[in-house]
Amino acid sequence: MKKTWIIAKRELSVFFDSLIGYIIIVAFLGFTGFFTWLYGSDIFYVGQASLQTFFSIAYWTLFFFIPAITMRLVAEEKRSGTLDLLFTKPVTDWQIITGKFVSTLMLILISLVLTLPYYFTIWGLGPIDHGVVWSGYLGLVLMSAAYISIGIFASTVTKNQIIAFLLALFIGIFFHIIFKMLAQSMTGQLADIINYLNLSSHYEAISRGVIDTKDLIYFLSIIVLGLGLSELSLAKRNVTN
Amino acid sequence: METMDIVVESLTKQYGSQKAVDQISFTVQTGEILGFLGPNGAGKTTAMKAITGLFSFNKGEIRIGNKSIKNEADEIKKHIGYLPEDNELYTEMPVIDYLKFMAEIQDIPEEKIPERIREVVRLTGLQKEKHKIIGELSKGYQQRLGLAQALIHDPEILILDEPTTGLDPNQIIEIRELIKKIRKEKTVILSSHILAEVEATCDRIVIINNGQIVANGTAGELQDRAQGKFSMKVAIEGGETNDIFNKLKSLDQIEMVDFANGENKLFTVQSVDKNSPAKEIFDMCANNNWYITQMIPQETKLEDIFRKLTMN
Numbered sequence A: 001m002k003k004t005w006i007i008a009k010r011e012l013s014v015f016f017d018s019l020i021g022y023i024i025i026v027a028f029l030g031f032t033g034f035f036t037w038l039y040g041s042d043i044f045y046v047g048q049a050s051l052q053t054f055f056s057i058a059y060w061t062l063f064f065f066i067p068a069i070t071m072r073l074v075a076e077e078k079r080s081g082t083l084d085l086l087f088t089k090p091v092t093d094w095q096i097i098t099g100k101f102v103s104t105l106m107l108i109l110i111s112l113v114l115t116l117p118y119y120f121t122i123w124g125l126g127p128i129d130h131g132v133v134w135s136g137y138l139g140l141v142l143m144s145a146a147y148i149s150i151g152i153f154a155s156t157v158t159k160n161q162i163i164a165f166l167l168a169l170f171i172g173i174f175f176h177i178i179f180k181m182l183a184q185s186m187t188g189q190l191a192d193i194i195n196y197l198n199l200s201s202h203y204e205a206i207s208r209g210v211i212d213t214k215d216l217i218y219f220l221s222i223i224v225l226g227l228g229l230s231e232l233s234l235a236k237r238n239v240t241n
Numbered sequence B: 001m002e003t004m005d006i007v008v009e010s011l012t013k014q015y016g017s018q019k020a021v022d023q024i025s026f027t028v029q030t031g032e033i034l035g036f037l038g039p040n041g042a043g044k045t046t047a048m049k050a051i052t053g054l055f056s057f058n059k060g061e062i063r064i065g066n067k068s069i070k071n072e073a074d075e076i077k078k079h080i081g082y083l084p085e086d087n088e089l090y091t092e093m094p095v096i097d098y099l100k101f102m103a104e105i106q107d108i109p110e111e112k113i114p115e116r117i118r119e120v121v122r123l124t125g126l127q128k129e130k131h132k133i134i135g136e137l138s139k140g141y142q143q144r145l146g147l148a149q150a151l152i153h154d155p156e157i158l159i160l161d162e163p164t165t166g167l168d169p170n171q172i173i174e175i176r177e178l179i180k181k182i183r184k185e186k187t188v189i190l191s192s193h194i195l196a197e198v199e200a201t202c203d204r205i206v207i208i209n210n211g212q213i214v215a216n217g218t219a220g221e222l223q224d225r226a227q228g229k230f231s232m233k234v235a236i237e238g239g240e241t242n243d244i245f246n247k248l249k250s251l252d253q254i255e256m257v258d259f260a261n262g263e264n265k266l267f268t269v270q271s272v273d274k275n276s277p278a279k280e281i282f283d284m285c286a287n288n289n290w291y292i293t294q295m296i297p298q299e300t301k302l303e304d305i306f307r308k309l310t311m312n
Helices: A002-017 A020-038 A052-080 A082-087 A093-113 A116-125 A130-156 A161-184 A188-197 A199-207 A213-238 B044-052 B073-077 B095-105 B110-123 B139-151 B169-182 B195-201 B219-227 B241-250 B278-288 B302-310
Strands: B006-015 B018-028 B033-037 B059-064 B080-083 B157-161 B187-192 B204-209 B212-217 B231-237 B254-261 B266-271 B291-297
Touching: A002 A020, A002 A093, A002 B095, A020 A052, A020 A093, A020 A116, A052 A082, A052 A093, A052 A130, A052 A161, A052 A199, A082 A093, A093 A130, A093 A213, A130 A161, A130 A199, A130 A213, A161 A188, A161 A199, A199 A213, B006 B044, B018 B044, B018 B059, B018 B204, B018 B212, B033 B044, B033 B195, B044 B059, B044 B080, B044 B157, B044 B187, B080 B139, B095 B110, B095 B139, B110 B139, B110 B169, B139 B157, B139 B169, B169 B195, B187 B195, B204 B219, B204 B302, B212 B219, B212 B302, B231 B241, B231 B278, B241 B254, B241 B266, B241 B278, B278 B291
Parallel strands: B033 B187, B033 B204, B080 B157, B157 B187
Antiparallel strands: B006 B018, B006 B059, B204 B212, B231 B266, B231 B291, B254 B266
């Protein structure tokens, strides 16, 4: 746990020393703010005191932003060789992976905390359902965690950051939209299975305020699977035949 | 841990169908500095990485201070400092932050970290550069930082993979002095393809080629082994060149004669064994009224041994 935090701390300092962190936060706030308040089906157009507009925009924004953050996490260290040095230190592969996971999740949490003024503003504008807001944030956090673990896995399989980015998007798009489309065009048990894999149905359930263990298990499974596969991918160097 | 001997037994590491190192065995005693010599791609780096616990290997065993790296890698890693070949650093980090990170990851107690950082910064001469970002450091200072990182937890074992490559001659000498300074009470493995470096800094030399050990001994032992036959240059004056050549050739002790430089009547002679034919040559000259102007024994250089053992 302590080693995980040491790794996470270093990653966080890289985010903020190299401006990546600030750029991500500013871009995220700018993007979601623009579409929540100013343009398209914004809050005033909808005319309800709810953060639903923000949540559906953040749902897509994070989908594209997270691979951009995670792409360098392992690929960059593989390319420069710093990962090899880390392997010679008393730290396990799991600690390296989870450290990087925690650092990215914290960056996302900071971004989300900075959107709380949206919440307070709308609260001032009309009667807001607080439960739905908090469960909406929970949904965003869970979704982010799932995509971070997928992004880290994509970053462990290559030395090239662009490939890591595209691979993360490619894997992500299945959960984000393709499974949904497939399930709609199918019937029977297969459709049920594919629909279960569809991330947006779980996300929507949670952001409507329905926190079901089924949905929590779904997100936790993706996170654990993504991190587990990342660890396996690092352990590939130990394969001896 | 008391003794920190490194024992490598029939270590084999295979990448696909290619064996990077094949059944190599050697021992490094506590306090010894071992030079790892070989052409590029011989398997030096692979062997060193295996000792640091960077990856597992196919066959064999590595024991450090009687602990197997297979079972107690995490414990062993606390006692090893490693300077990788390309000295990869987090170039975007400040020097002090980097050392702090490395200290934390090596389990140095929080309260001792500032003291350890001061110590390694002083030892490696980084005082003036310590407030810079790593990427701003010159190659020589980056190398010092690599060493500082390897020394931060005061390890008993140091594994230095080509510590002087890419440096200018002044920096090479500085780094070499630094290694001499820190080697006290440490077990060191140092790899290089520069022979003079290994000869100058190491107690013992292991030459590795195509993944196998081709020689293992002190510089002196390797020379003795490679010499076999005594050879020298001798210049004889006072007679016809051809006469001298033929007479030299007819001596029992001499196996081979060649003109080293015809004009000066300088010959290269090789003895049938490792004994010098000096007395026979002297007697021959005395009998013919010739005189010897030069007599230079030829020592086999480490370069020759290296070439002989690694050319195939």
